[in-house]
Amino acid sequence: MRTKIQALITIVNGRDRSAFGKFYLEYEDLLYKIATRYAANSGDAEALLERLFEELWNRPEVLWQTREKHLSVLLVKRMIFLCEERALGRAE
Template sequence: MVIYNAISDEDLVLLLNNGDRLAFTQLYERYKYLLYVHALRRLRNEAEAEDLIHDLFATIWNRHETLNLKGRLQGYLYTAVRNRIFKLMAHKNVESEYISSFHQAIEPTANITDYLVREAQMAAMIEKEIAALPPKMREVFELSRKQHLSHKEIAEQLNISEQTVSKQVTNALKILKTRLGLLFYLIFLIK
């Protein structure tokens, strides 16, 4: 019987590469709090820090078979968190620009052409993020949100369970929430 909390990071990564969920759980338990505190110090927002860490570990699990860590796991994780923080901050800047553009568009003197260009840019950004979803998840999401099919109809059409449909839609929404931030709420939750 393997005692996971006594195994080195390198051995846990090897087990993780082979799909060992307990090794993944041990890595998560070993580093989640440290990484959370690190992210929280930079972001100063508990929900964003928590989402960032969950997203990181979801990515690690999704890529566990191809995860090739040369060097120390701890360094890799901290770098991954730092990069995600930078990406989130850059995304917040874009978000601020779009919010600002919405305020300008609401003004009666706003130029309708400018508004239409910004709307097209926003739609392109949203479509780009949807297109970046894993293929099966994207297909389920588009059937749900664009064609307005029920989970049961999607399950029948794709010959999968309703539970799988529900999970795929939930995961897609989580990914898009992380990537699109405020735009996510304006678009998908209002529908």
């Protein structure tokens, strides 16, 4: 539902670290599992997870520019993008 995306935008815009932490805990396992499929090791997977959440905190436009209706779909696609971006950076 788009309402979860709206809620996350409110959290980020309000700089509510506590609520953002709860959001992190809700999606951490799912996104970490995806990152481990692409990453060379668990350290790289953790770095990708951290990068995604830092991006959401520091660049909320990622959230309000999306056309996705479901927050989980947005997050999964964004994680895959970051993983592929990292892989391409290593290949060059």
